[in-house]
Amino acid sequence: MNGMLIHNYTIPVKGIKKKIIYHFSDIHLTEYDALSDEAETVKAKESTAAWAKGRLGFAKSNNESTAEELQLSTGEHFSNLVSLAESGDALVMTGDICDYINGANMRKIDADLKNAKVPFLAVCGNHDKAEDIPDGYIYSSIKDPVQILDLGDMLLVGFDDSERRITSYQIDRLNELLAQPKPLIIAMHIPVMTEGNKEKLINCGEYFRLNHDFASAETLEFIEILKQNADKIIAVFAGHLHFANNSEIAPGLTQYVSSQGLLGNINRYEIGE
Numbered sequence: 628m629n630g631m632l633i634h635n636y637t638i639p640v641k642g643i644k645k646k647i648i649y650h651f652s653d654i655h656l657t658e659y660d661a662l663s664d665e666a667e668t669v670k671a672k673e674s675t676a677a678w679a680k681g682r683l684g685f686a687k688s689n690n691e692s693t694a695e696e697l698q699l700s701t702g703e704h705f706s707n708l709v710s711l712a713e714s715g716d717a718l719v720m721t722g723d724i725c726d727y728i729n730g731a732n733m734r735k736i737d738a739d740l741k742n743a744k745v746p747f748l749a750v751c752g753n754h755d756k757a758e759d760i761p762d763g764y765i766y767s768s769i770k771d772p773v774q775i776l777d778l779g780d781m782l783l784v785g786f787d788d789s790e791r792r793i794t795s796y797q798i799d800r801l802n803e804l805l806a807q808p809k810p811l812i813i814a815m816h817i818p819v820m821t822e823g824n825k826e827k828l829i830n831c832g833e834y835f836r837l838n839h840d841f842a843s844a845e846t847l848e849f850i851e852i853l854k855q856n857a858d859k860i861i862a863v864f865a866g867h868l869h870f871a872n873n874s875e876i877a878p879g880l881t882q883y884v885s886s887q888g889l890l891g892n893i894n895r896y897e898i899g900e
Contacts, residue, residue, distance in 0.1 A: 629696050630707055631891035634871065636883065640810065640861055643780050643899035647715035649745075650896065651708050652816070652866025654888035655726035655754065656701045658735045667729050674726050675700070682869075682889035689870035689886075697890045701726075702735055708893050709739045715895070717778060718745050721866035721885065722752025722789060722816030724766075728759040736766045748776040750785040752816040752867065757787060773800045774814075781861065781898075785814040786849075788837055793849040801852060811860050812898075818865035818884050819850055823874030835868055853880065861898060 655678055659671035678701065686693045699707070705724070712718035725732040740747060749769045751757050757770040768774065772794065774785030784804055786797050804811060820828045820836040833839040838850055853860060857880035864883055871886040886892035 630699050630703070631711065631893060632692060632697065632886075633711070634885075634892065634894045636894060636896045638862060638896055638898045640781075640899050643810070643861075645897065645899040646717070646778060646781075648717045648719060648783075648812070648896045648898060649708070649712035649715045650719040650721065650814075650864045650883070650885050650894040651888040651892065652721040652885040653723040653752070653869055654701050654705050654708075655723055656705060656732045656735060657726050658702055658729070658731035660731045660734060662734070663729075663731050667731060670727075671729070671731065678726065678889060682887055685869040685887055686890055691870060691886060691890070693890065699891065701889060704888055704891050705735065706739050707891065708888060709743050711893065712747075713743055713745045715745060717776060717783060718743070718747040719783060719785075719812075719814050719864050720747065720749040721814050721864055722750050723754040723866065724749065724752070724888075725755040728755055728761075733761065733764045733766060737764050740765045746776055746778075748774050748783045748785050748814060750774060750814055750816055751787045751789040753789050756789055772797055775804075780809060781812065782809050783812050783814060788815045788817045788846075791817055791834075791837060791839060791846075792843050793837075793846045795845050798845055798849055798852065801849065805852070805856050805859050812862050812864065813853065813860060814864045816865065817867045818872070818882055819853070819863070819876050821874040821876050821882065824872050827872065831868070850876070853877070862896070864894075
């Protein structure tokens with residue numbers, strides 16, 4: 628489709644009725660509207676200009692497309708990707724949907740999600756942190772450290788790892804969910820460094836991986852739990868890198884990192900049988 632890059636994946640899972648799940652990340656909305664004051668408007672225009680160049684830099688350095696048709700505004704990309712997701716069974720957004728929290732960004736997200744006829748799950752990114760998000764919006768739900776979307780025979784579970792750490796509470800909730808019979812898809816913003824992406828992520832720096840050199844014991848325990856439960860976890864969805872990267876956290880458990888929504892990237896998964 629014009630204005631977006633759809634990346635298709637098939638994940639066979641026995642006992643799961645076939646579902647289509649869409650996943651995008653890192654839109655970095657920089658909206659302003661009729662209700663914005665001068666300061667909000669100026670910041671939005673400056674940030675929009677910065678990302679217009681920044682997103683091209685990420686794409687070029689990772690050999691991804693910068694086609695002119697993909698160079699829409701962040702608001703246009705968000706609307707288009709949410710609209711596309713209506714053709715599926717669920718939408719997962721893995722953080723940095725906002726470049727920063729302001730009224731116009733929150734109003735934009737609420738307007739599009741209220742019109743969307745698809746259930747969604749979203750997690751915080753390092754740009755749209757829980758403490759900055761006001762109450763009273765649809766998007767306010769991402770403030771919870773653990774998000775759950777029940778799709779009947781499977782669960783989508785989101786974890787806020789925006790500070791590059793996992794808490795003991797989140798570990799307890801993960802263990803509780805793994806003890807029930809439904810398989811899980813895990814969603815989070817910052818990805819796990821694996822053997823398959825190790826060289827790439829080390830070159831990117833500590834900032835771009837969850838299991839960094841100063842990771843807490845709880846964070847490393849969380850990653851170990853994922854590895855030990857590869858038979859119960861269908862996949863891990865993440866973002867943050869601004870380029871696509873798929874690799875195994877453990878045999879049979881793939882982590883799918885969606886590239887930047889800033890240029891219309893979205894993952895489409897056909898899951899089940």
